[in-house]
Amino acid sequence: MERPMPTSDEKLMAMLIYVSSLFTYFIGPLIIWLLKRDESEFVDYHGKEYLNFVISYSIYLLVSSILTIVLIGFILAPVVTILSFIFTIIAAVKSYGGETYQIPLVIRFIK
Helix, strand or coil, X not given: CCCCCCCHHHHHHHHHHHHHHHHHCCHHHHHHHHHHCCCCHHHHHHXXXXXXXXXXXXXXXXXXXXXXXXXXXXXXXXXXXXXXHHHHHHHHHHHHCCCCCCCCCCCCCCC
């Protein structure tokens, strides 16, 4: 079943979930999602996608930090950080374009 095209307000709110994460990491996107999830299926999707993204990449950073003991973490931690920044930008652009983008390597905790 195809979803209806999101309105410009829905696209803006979905994009703000990702953009606000660059400044507030977790709190800004969580507030936007909690306020708008019942009003828009599109915003709800991107809010869940972002929360899954944060949880997954936090786990990856934690594992990378632990792996600094065996020196691999010194390579993995910057790679995970750079990927999270790049995927955040891509997700913001895609959400503003009205797409339901799935961020790579994300574990789906919240469905």
